[in-house]
Amino acid sequence: MQELLAVFISIFLAELGDKTQLATIAFASKYGWKTAFLGAVFGLAAVNLIGALLGDKLGDVLPVEFIHKGAGVLFIVFGALMLLGKL
Numbered sequence: 001m002q003e004l005l006a007v008f009i010s011i012f013l014a015e016l017g018d019k020t021q022l023a024t025i026a027f028a029s030k031y032g033w034k035t036a037f038l039g040a041v042f043g044l045a046a047v048n049l050i051g052a053l054l055g056d057k058l059g060d061v062l063p064v065e066f067i068h069k070g071a072g073v074l075f076i077v078f079g080a081l082m083l084l085g086k087l
Contacts, residue, residue: 020044 015021020040028036058067081087 020043024036024040027039031039055067078087
């Protein structure tokens with residue numbers, strides 16, 4: 001249960017104010033909060049299911065430390081690309 005809470009808090013804080021939340025706000029203004037909420041929940045669930053399945057499989061073949069460092073590098077690369085206007 002403690003691990004689940006740690007994941008929830010991490011994801012909740014990371015997602016506050018991100019592009020998905022802003023898009024959900026825009027959709028809610030057009031379609032209503034229930035439709036926007038359900039669409040966002042299903043969309044995020046699908047994307048996170050893919051991530052969880054890939055992470056589970058990667059954890060079987062790669063050391064966790066390598067995965068963490070790789071994720072960190074990808075965050076830096078995507079951030080740099082966003083700063084340069086490439087994303």
